[in-house]
Amino acid sequence: MNSPSEGAANTGSFVTEEALRRLKKRHGAEARFKLYGQLAIGIAIVALVTLLISIFGQASSAFSRHVLSYDLNIEASYVDPERTRDPDTIARNVSGFNLMLQDQLADEFLSEDADRNIQRELYGMFTRLAVLPIARATADSPQTIGSEQTFNVALADDIDLFLKGGVSARKSVAVGVVAAGEGSVEDGITLTLASLDAVEKLRATLTELTRTDVDNAPAVALMKAGNTWYRLEESEGRSLSLTYLAGPRMLPSNGAAIEALVLAQSQENRTVTDRQIAWTEILRAQGRIKSKLNTTLFTNSDSTYPELAGTAAAIVGSLLTMLVTAMLAIPVGIFAAVYLEEFAPKNKLTSLIEVNINNLAAVPSIVFGLLGAAVFINFMGLPRSVPLVGGLVLGLLVLPTVIIASRAALTAVPPSIRTAALGVGASKTQSVFHHVLPLAAPGIMTGAIIGMARALGETAPLLLIGMVAFVAEVPDGPMDESTVLPVLIYKWSTGAERAWEPQTAAAIIVLLVFLVLMNLIAIILRRRFERRW
């Protein structure tokens, strides 16, 4: 028998090739097993990071928005045809302001004989309600009627998306200078360019951007000479045939530099037309398009137009709902926990309540929505879509969470506190309310805030009690029709237009900011006040 102290020399017989191989295999298995664990954690973290990056990436474009800085001549004949000077009448006259904007835009950008389709393209760069702030500003100071004022007019969501690099893949190419030009703006233009190489480069870019997999439509080139824009129709050798789109109505002079903007999709396949792009580029070159912080996201209520939709009403709705939830769940939860932890006799009823609370915590949230629909709305006859009902449903939903957290906080208070209180003559109730509860308060509040955070993110039960209604106004009270942030996110995510996507992501970030704040408060409370015995 070898004693361990004699070491490796005498154990030679055990260290066979076979044993070493087995040992290596075992160590390999060990390393692999550890790797699986690291891999699992890695995947989870990558998933979290991907989620956050994809949402922040989407949202980043929604926090800024492009506006056109426009000198608008406020004409009384449009905005206040009856000369009432009444702020209400003026503020409501959206169609008058709209018409005024359209006519002044047409004066600047369209020729006299422009047909209706072209007009519609120009007007389509703004949504109808974009003049709403102008109408309100004019109503607030009627003396501006008759003068020229500079306003920032929100561009339509598609134009905004184009300016942010969306809508279509694109590339700019310099095509060189004009050698000769003929034709007219009305009937089409044929240009001969100085350099064949540059035209070949343009053609190569066109082929490169043509997407053969999707619609098989060739790429399109918009050409710019000075401030005038044309569309490339055909090209052969050094000659290009163009149609006029927008800008000063003239032929490029000889020697003028030509630039091309090549777009992967033709205008049939995108939401912004060639002419709108030309106008946008002209305005951008003039420095009249500005990117602004999108404050509408926080100041406006819901709207059918993504560029005018905001979260204000939903934030207020969420706050009202949370208020009702807190008023129900926090006191009832704390009292229930106090009863179960301090007073409840050990009997069947108590254990039933305990099992029941644990089960209730695991009931799917949508079931609470069904409860709300059946009991609060159908049976008790409370109105749909109001924060009161939403708050009650969410209050019942987070009640088990609050109870469980409060019980944990109460158990953490050592029994010596209770016995000391009883020892100096306090009653059971006094020992609990004067000593145990204050000591457990930080833990209880932490649990309560975490429960509230859960309620704030909850969507499904609220859908069932009608909080999906379109609410265009900030609610006044808990009996007013309203919606909440997560439901607004759900609604926006179902929007058909592309512009809803960044908007939804931005609303998600607003929600996440609230959640992070609440959790931070909980963490601070815990760090600052929690005592360990």
Next chain:
Amino acid sequence: MLETFGHLPVAWLLFAVLAAAAFMAFYVGRTQAVGIARGYTSQLNSQPNYHGYFVAMATIAPAAIILFLYILFGESLVRAQIAGELPERIRALGDLELAQYIDRISEHATRRDALATGNALFDAASDRYTDLVGLSRIAAILLAVLAAAGGFFFGRSRLSGDFRARARVEDGIKFLLFLCAAIAVLTTIGIVASLLFEALRFFSRVNVFSFLFGTEWNAQTGADFGAIPLFFGTFLIAFLAMLVAAPIGLFSAIYLSEYASPRVRSIVKPILELLAGIPTVVYGFFALQFVAPIVRASATWINGLPFIPDGFLAAQPTSALAAGLVMGIMIIPFVSSLSDDVINAVPQTLRDGAYAMGATKSETVKQVVMPAALPGVIAALLLAVSRAIGETMIVVMAAGQRAQITPDPTADLTTITVQIVALLTGDTEFDSAKTLSAFALGFVLFIVTLIFNLIALRVVKKYREKYE
């Protein structure tokens, strides 16, 4: 007079009146107690304040009970009364339409700026309704005031030098605490009762077996209520979610509890828990915008492979796979933190025994710790499955609406929760089979998750006791 009362927001008013009454009663009770003791309050069995609390309690408790009853039953009484007064031809409409007619009356009557509709009967009924509401409110308030007065005098009459006011007040507090604890039970009863009630109404119209075993679901337009496709979709998506969550969650838990240093643990654990704190609607958006297109593109790519038959995968814009994957990510923290708890509960002595035999860490985990923790881990997985089955927003946004049975995970499937939302969103009438079917589905959902939860909670409890 009646009409003004019918419109008044009485709730706040009453609340203020009750609060004032409580203050007054407290003051009166306290003064009386001091009077009884002639200033020597140590003569009293309880402090004067407790006498005050007692009188206040005796004053507001009966009034509160009456007002609570009024909130519960007041409106139904008014509705019953107005139904009795309506002319015969409207009462002959049948329960459902009568209820809807009264709904319209009540809605019209509660709106203060409502104009006369011109329909003489309707306007008269609406006015009468307002009057009746006013009457019922006056009655309730009068009764409450009487009860409060009665309680007040009763409370005062009980006060004496050796009256054990503190004990009585504490009994009252204890009862209040008990009521709060009972609300949780009432909630469960409310859930079971409402789901069961509405589900039974549904089953009086649709056969139970054709609901549970039918394979055609077309609740929105037709009258096909065969829920098998929904059960299939629910379980397929839950299965896909578990395929993601179970290995990742378990391996994370094992790594965190057996391998990670305390520092790594203190960083990684909160990060994993972050996943649990993200609202489900955010996951739904992620699934819809990010994962579903990738799933679709991959499916299209697979379809394009040479040896795959054309249209092998459905490659829908919303798919069971997208929903399942994201749901899996969402429930990783449930699996990991619950398993972490059970793994940590395995006594260190078992591990030390294994190490002493020369086992490596992974061998200890595989052959000693996991077998010991197995019941707890299974319970954790069961809870996660129950969570996956009941999850709503991810599937509503990313799984689709089509009720079909197909093993192809890239097809759009629908689930129980998706259908509940689809059936109950927007304006709902509580008497159509369509609406009621949502409650039947909810009942099934509740029962299934309840069974999973009960088993899991029981196993966890048993298991904890075993090693404590």
